[in-house]
Amino acid sequence: MTGVGFASVHAATVVGLTGHLLQVEADVTDGLPGLHLMGLAETSTWEARDRVRAAVVNSGLAWPESRATVNVLPAGLPKRGSAGDLAIAVALLAASGAVPAAGLARWVLLGELGLDGTVRPVRGVLPMIRAAVAAGLSRVVVPEGNAGEAAQVPGVTVVPVRDLARLAGWLRAGELEGHARSSPPAGWRPSGSPVDLADVAGNPAARRALEIAAAGGHHLFLRAPYGSPAAMLAERLPTILPPLEEEAAREVSEIYSVAGHLDSDQPAVTQPPLVSPHHTSTPAAIFGALRPGTVSLAHRGVLFMEDAAEFPSTVLHGLRHPLEAGEVVISRGDATIRYPARFALVLASPPCPCETPSCACTPVARRRYLARLAGPLDRVEIRTRVERPSRAEFLSGVPGESSAAVAERVAAARERAAARLAGTPWSTNAEIPLLELRTVFRTAPGALDPLDDALNAGVLSTGSYVRVLRVAWTITDLRGADLPGRDDIREALALWRGDWP
Numbered sequence: 001m002t003g004v005g006f007a008s009v010h011a012a013t014v015v016g017l018t019g020h021l022l023q024v025e026a027d028v029t030d031g032l033p034g035l036h037l038m039g040l041a042e043t044s045t046w047e048a049r050d051r052v053r054a055a056v057v058n059s060g061l062a063w064p065e066s067r068a069t070v071n072v073l074p075a076g077l078p079k080r081g082s083a084g085d086l087a088i089a090v091a092l093l094a095a096s097g098a099v100p101a102a103g104l105a106r107w108v109l110l111g112e113l114g115l116d117g118t119v120r121p122v123r124g125v126l127p128m129i130r131a132a133v134a135a136g137l138s139r140v141v142v143p144e145g146n147a148g149e150a151a152q153v154p155g156v157t158v159v160p161v162r163d164l165a166r167l168a169g170w171l172r173a174g175e176l177e178g179h180a181r182s183s184p185p186a187g188w189r190p191s192g193s194p195v196d197l198a199d200v201a202g203n204p205a206a207r208r209a210l211e212i213a214a215a216g217g218h219h220l221f222l223r224a225p226y227g228s229p230a231a232m233l234a235e236r237l238p239t240i241l242p243p244l245e246e247e248a249a250r251e252v253s254e255i256y257s258v259a260g261h262l263d264s265d266q267p268a269v270t271q272p273p274l275v276s277p278h279h280t281s282t283p284a285a286i287f288g289a290l291r292p293g294t295v296s297l298a299h300r301g302v303l304f305m306e307d308a309a310e311f312p313s314t315v316l317h318g319l320r321h322p323l324e325a326g327e328v329v330i331s332r333g334d335a336t337i338r339y340p341a342r343f344a345l346v347l348a349s350p351p352c353p354c355e356t357p358s359c360a361c362t363p364v365a366r367r368r369y370l371a372r373l374a375g376p377l378d379r380v381e382i383r384t385r386v387e388r389p390s391r392a393e394f395l396s397g398v399p400g401e402s403s404a405a406v407a408e409r410v411a412a413a414r415e416r417a418a419a420r421l422a423g424t425p426w427s428t429n430a431e432i433p434l435l436e437l438r439t440v441f442r443t444a445p446g447a448l449d450p451l452d453d454a455l456n457a458g459v460l461s462t463g464s465y466v467r468v469l470r471v472a473w474t475i476t477d478l479r480g481a482d483l484p485g486r487d488d489i490r491e492a493l494a495l496w497r498g499d500w501p
């Protein structure tokens, strides 16, 4: 038998990347049995009601035998998804006297319920818990699969839970807090075998281009004939980038939390991510919708597009906005959602569509193929060619320079740039606007002559002029000098043109 009563607990939801604290109130009164659930989006209401009822009954717990009303507040906030299931079930159990209601209001309960009463992981736990902490609530019950992620928020007491029956038992015994997980797990651990630049044979020019791109945060195009190790090279770019700074790691982890990509193996993201969408991915998967897309998963890291010319033109043109603004904007009926998307773009493409060693494509066919990339290529500062390693290089077994050695030079160059840019909104050369490049950051006398000549000859647009100058500064930082000289400008110009041998 169950009684009548009132109980209140907290849950949370996420809109875009922003967490919002919710209050879940349950009231059980005399009347015809039935559950009236208010405050959720319509379809979520039906689904939540069925899941909660089945989970309670299948956990061997008593379902209220009188009229039950649950209200999820605040009204007016779009509340989708299933993260509120656990709070709804516990509020109902507490209101009907099946578990004690006292002290429950201090807790935030997150989790989807399976029909058998298991508590399933949900997306967006990180921003949801940050919202709870901001509202003064620091005790959370989360699904076991979200516990590592939850523990990333400082000062939070995390109780991981596997199923509703167990949670009800702890609540009855008054020992919920005693099941808190004490030590937060370590940060990101790479899964699979580690990769290293030493694995890439030969290709000194492409390795140099990769190093410059890493040091300055520049976009890169790899002209990659059939059988060349372009993907190997691109996948090793994160291994020479510095780890994410605290604020960036927090921001990227939130994106991964909302996308549902954090788990006990990877409860936080601390290294620059590399994301490599397939050319058959839908625009919604790439740019995001209700959850962040590929371009946002690449935020503060690398977006690698292999076989770039095979992507649909909606995707290639759609890259323009994130490349310019560093974010994507998704308009939905009830909200405008912004996801950050500031990434280093690495495009790789064979020079022609046939991708065979015995290519017989005409020059026109080749030009037309790469012309598909015109939009994003216009933003790319560095173009290089990746070669198939020669048989001798391949068989020599001599490893290339290691990622650690290259990363050290990249870090030193980035420090020089950061010191020069101290007090500005920018931290890498790729971010410096035209005006400042021409006025604040001067070059050695006469150094700009090759660039001015190219501009006057109509070879360079003013936009490209700026891109070459940014890369020249990165080359200067890499050699530890104070001012770009003529050689730095020449190398940057050659990289912009893609003067592959």
Ligand SMILES: [Zn+2]
Binding pocket: 352, 353, 354, 355, 356, 359, 360, 361
């Ligand atoms: Zn061909």
